[in-house]
Amino acid sequence: MLHDSYLDPDGFRLNLNALVPNLRNVTWLLQKQKAVIPDFATWYPEFQEACKKSEIMGWVVKSRNRITKESDLELLSSCQVIWTRNWLQRVEGTATFPPRMSTSEIVHALRHSKTPPVGLITVRRKWVDKALPSWELLAATAEAYSWIGQILWRAHKAFGVDRCDLADRSVECVTSALRSTLTRLPCMDLAQSELQAHFTMSGGVVKEEVEAFDPDPAKLEAAGERYGELKFPTSGPIENVPGFMAMARTMMEKDGHHATIAFLYNGERGVATRGLQFDDQNAKMLAFERLADLVESTRADGIVIISESWLAAPTERERQLKTIFFPARDRLDRAEGLTVYAATRDGRQVELLSMIERGPNGEASCGEPVEVTLPAGANTFTPIRRKWDDMEKRGI
Known part of the structure; x- marks a missing residue:
């Protein structure tokens, strides 16, 4: 072809x-x-x-x-x-x-x-x-x-x-x-x-690893049997963050892991759902650049991301220089968290974080969610915000 x-x-x-x-x-x-x-x-x-x-x-x-x-x-x-x-x-x-x-x-x-x-x-x-x-x-x-x-x-x-x-x-x-x-x-x-x-x-x-989610009735029925009744949030992206966090915690504690999933909105209407896969930082940047392209093609003005993440506090030297030498994934003192964060084209942004504790057999236990004042997901939204700015300039 x-x-x-x-x-x-x-x-x-x-x-x-x-x-x-x-x-x-x-x-x-x-x-x-x-x-x-x-x-x-x-x-x-x-x-x-x-x-x-x-x-x-x-x-x-x-x-x-x-x-x-x-x-x-x-x-x-x-x-x-x-x-x-x-x-x-x-x-x-x-x-x-x-x-x-x-x-x-x-x-x-x-x-x-x-x-x-x-x-x-x-x-x-x-x-x-x-x-x-x-x-x-x-x-x-x-x-x-x-x-x-x-x-x-x-x-x-x-x-x-x-x-x-x-x-x-x-x-x-x-x-x-x-x-x-x-x-x-x-x-x-x-x-x-x-x-x-x-x-x-x-x-x-x-390689680009962005997968469309197929709302297969059989898969939804199987999910209900595994996780019990999951209440899917039906408002706008910012308002949906607590509901998505509740769902994510249930699935995390049941499975011991959680995929990275993006939900795109136009107003309160969901327009696309994608699963993102990446093995390193380059693939992760590429996945979110591809997601930004989807934002333009669907004219999405809001987005929610659910992700399992590595977390680490910056060292004193990093605080002084205001830069990051070692990403959290490469740190020995890293911690594990479940994050749900959202952003909208008009500038709103919010993130909830639930810390994860592991049992002796690797089972996951999710702590109570807290709102993060400096969202850890801010960097991943950079391609999305860049796309929205470009769309604004072109009158889209």
Whole structure:
């Protein structure tokens, strides 16, 4: 698939060179069958006239001729590089690299530049054809796909049917149903965050681990049997913190651990729930950056995080310098806590903390929750607040 090879220059070029002629071949096949398609001479010329006015369909026709008769499309690639040193230090820049330069080669070049050797590198590529400079190529081919889908719908309608005889495809949103309008399939509406890769400064790949929660009735019934009656809070994010803490304590004492879970809100309406997984600080920063992207796409204006956390008081030297040398997870004197914290776009924030004591067999006991005046979750909200500020500037 074109999307799957986006970060691989050779693979992307190969898939694009296969896709564009195939898009054009659909119209050729229709024309070859015109004798058996009802009223073809009436409605097909109307489609041709509409295509002549379409920048995208004009590009498909010309590109097919270039690929089959001349050479590859002349692709250009821009590259946005984001360096995240820590929660508070994040630098963005745009660089131009040779189109055939692989993402790993780009990262290698960045690592040997003036970039400090710590933190996380995010590389976002953008492919365009020199003959269509105003369109990103995934968006352009998705638009072309919608045109082809529309003409296939019209051809089927001529026979009095509205579905294709072919079975549904492996991609969930590509079905045998046909569309009468120029509408892109949902799986082709991609966020920029899906066209990027993440690396440590040592060159290791960091994977995004953000999982959607499926409200499966069977799973909910099983949870009720295990934890008893859990009262899910139904107000706004700030007001829901005590209720979520009560749920989290019940689950923590039953299971001995608690996953990191994010609840996104628009007003008092929940719009998304995600589970976050991370093995180190880089993966954690990446998970919350990805969560910030979801905040924008869902237009969320509030968020609640439930998390099991390591806690430690700063040393006297750290207090003097107002910096942290050793994160709590690396400290010998660390303590364990269960936190529920919330923030809203209008600036409100609250956190409850329940300290965890472990029994001889590792069983967990949660203390009474206390409100934290300096929320431990403040850093993890930094990408969210940055996203809200950016949305405000853009009037979203």
